[in-house]
Amino acid sequence: MTGRHILVVDDEPDIRSLVQEILQDEGYSVATAEGGEAARKARRVRRPDLILLDIWMEDVDGITLLREWSENGGLPCPVVMISGHGTVETAVEATRLGAYDFIEKPISLAKLLLTVERAFESERLQRENVDLREHAQPIIEPQGKSPVMAQLREQAQKLAQHNSWVLISGEAGAGKGTFSRYIHDQSTRREGPFVEIAVGSMSAENSAAELFGAEDGETVNYGRLEQANGGTLCIGDIADMDLQTQARLLSVFQTHSFTRLGGSEDVEVDLRVIATTQRNLEDEVAAGRFRDDLFYHLNVVPLHIPPLRDHADDVHELLDYYIDNMVTHERLSYRHFTVAAQNRLRNYGWPGNIRELKNLVQRLLILGSGEEIEVAEVEQAISTQSVSGEPTAQIVPYDLPLREAREKFEHDYLLHQLMEVGGSVGKLAKRVGMERTHLYRKLRALGIDHKKGIE
Template identity: 55%
Template sequence: MSIGHILVVDDESEIRNLLVDVLEDEGFTVSSAADAAEARGSIAVRRPDLILLDIWMPGMDGIGLLREWHERDQLVWPVIMMSGHGTVETAVEATRLGAFDFIEKPISLDKLLLLIEHALDNRRLAQENAALKRGEVDPLDLIGDSEYMQELREQAKKIAGHDAWVLISGEPGTGKQALARFIHRHSARRHFPFVDTGGSAVSGRQNAAVELFGAEEDGRIRYGLLEQANGGTLFIAEAADMDEQTQMQLISALESQSFFRVGGNEPVRVDVRVIAATRKDLEAEVRAGNFREDLYYHLSVVPVHIEPLREHPEDIPVLLAHYLETAHQVEGLPRRELTIGARNLLRYHHWSGNVRELKNLVQRLLILGSGEVIDEQEVQRALGLAPMDQGGEDNSPALVSLNLDLPLREARDEFERRYLLAQLKNVEGSMTELSRRTGMERTNLYRKLKSLGIQTGGERSTGSSA
């Protein structure tokens, strides 16, 4: 498998051929061009990971070509300039226009290979930092010491050793993207990009095709997510949200590993691994005619299901400790400790939003709270279980007296009963608002209320007659 694609642009054929041979021996795939026109044609066919660009060439020189990419905002790859007659002014201008570095001829191959390694590493770090700033990457790994989490990590490492497509299912907030990133980091593709389509790129928006496949117009190239993921992993954040047209285009592109950019005339070849995630039952979506059967079978070569957090509550204390410490170390939030009562309350919380809800709760407690200790009452208020009246009196339901000596399932049922009763009181019996607050679908919510013996009336009636 290639470790990257490099374009060599130099008018001297001996130098081009030498560099092509050396770089291919190092494991790169390499294209070459003798001038600016050939270079433009090459990047239109395949997006390079790095360009080696000679300064002195007939027609448009290297600085002119670099300026063209810079002005068109098309410099999405690192460029290393090469010259046998370089000057300080030329090097300064190349750097100003976005070149990564400058190397003199005759070229030291050892120095060049080291420069290429640094340039690619720098590009990967820049991409990761940009993703972190956009909030796309959770800095934490698959956290948990339970037997379930240990088995999940081991399963993910086995999957990473193969190049099969993966379909990850689970409730919202369970860590589907974290699992996908874990698989990518432990795979042979780990040195290449992990590209997340997000929800917008596949949800049928007008420019969905442009975002996925890119576009060409007036000599300008916009590289889509598929091309950006070349060599690495394309993560489809919510496969069930893809409209029919996007499903059809995507299956065609992924089966042939090639596609046309919007407005383009030449096919673009890619080599990507696909990891998709879904909160829905895709088999049921196929039966209902909402999802293509052929795409489903391509995506689900290796299916993996992530259990909701409430099914492995022994990981909750570990998650709380990690998020409390990370919020302090990474985000600069104050360090605070949970009391034993607060920990017990959180351990038996339903966590309908799973790990994401837990992380958000920790941030809310650290941002809005004060003091070194987080007690049960503060947790109840943060969960919406302990409203304060205008005089500041605590009107919370009596949740603190939960019997922790009960078997796990009975204790969980008791806590869920009290939690839902408190929420019902807060929303004045509105099932619509209760569904929104708890993050549960109406059908599942009615079923849960009935199983816990909670009677409701009016629009919220489950066990009583109308």
């Protein structure tokens, strides 16, 4: 199973076979459907990366299918409409429902291939744009010139050349996610999707649906496994995964297929899994909290990321990197560390590792003034960091009335999250799951000046 998967839906056999042959010659995997019902079944069998959809068909017309797919959580992939006698009204409706483009019959093969290529390119750019918004310019390559980091990059490059599943371990904030992305970007799957999921953010009852997807009547919800098909799925904090979901994931490793919740047909996938953990999985296996067979499959090619204190020579380069990154992408004012401040940070223990360093730089750029960052300012910033590298929040006193205790927690929580997103209320709204207008009122009520990120 290589290449992109395209579903061709048309009630004319000659057109279906011609388009299928042309696309297969270009290296695409192609499935065909002779009508609306067949298209629904084909989507259950395998998630398409692009759909070529005829508008006029006898059983179910293309606009009805487009509306159905659009209303069930949005179109799962680009859809290109095919029509021999479309109207302006039809074109407007299809565009409103999310269709990428139109191809008129008789089909020009040159136009067909160009449209397909552009649709995939548009989807890739949209995916990268979402990634940039969510991750604020991901690091292309793990930073650091120390022998430790040079060896890790070399190991990661070797792992990238193989399709085996990978287990990355290390303390919180050490850079496990960065190396996961780096392995993907160095692999032959680099043009495919890179999908991340944090097990800790999923409830036990929803974890299976998140990973494997679900079917309910005509509604098909694709899980993270199908979203990552052809690319890489990064599973964060895999030690938190419940045993039942572990068993289903192991089955995917063994059979390269699975069944959606509520479904009855096997779904084939071709993807690589990179799992990360802060815990010692051998201890978890011994305690009966992690399956030994899944651990052995993952542990064939383990990669351990050491804490920052073990490669402190990289602190100076990391400081410079994050300053340049935040000045460029978050439009913060440029500042630089004095030599004394750099030496203090080089000898600091960094309990929160690289994440703590990044948070510290962001805090100093947002709250500080003046071009130089002196030792005294660094000492003050360090004193406000918790052992995990996160800004310290005072414990809410238990003797407060419930309303006051809740307000204090909300104040500390929102202030911390506001600093995490660089003072952007728009990003804060997405991060905490609140509507922006309501969030503005909440910030004002709690006395938080969002323009400064402080009271």
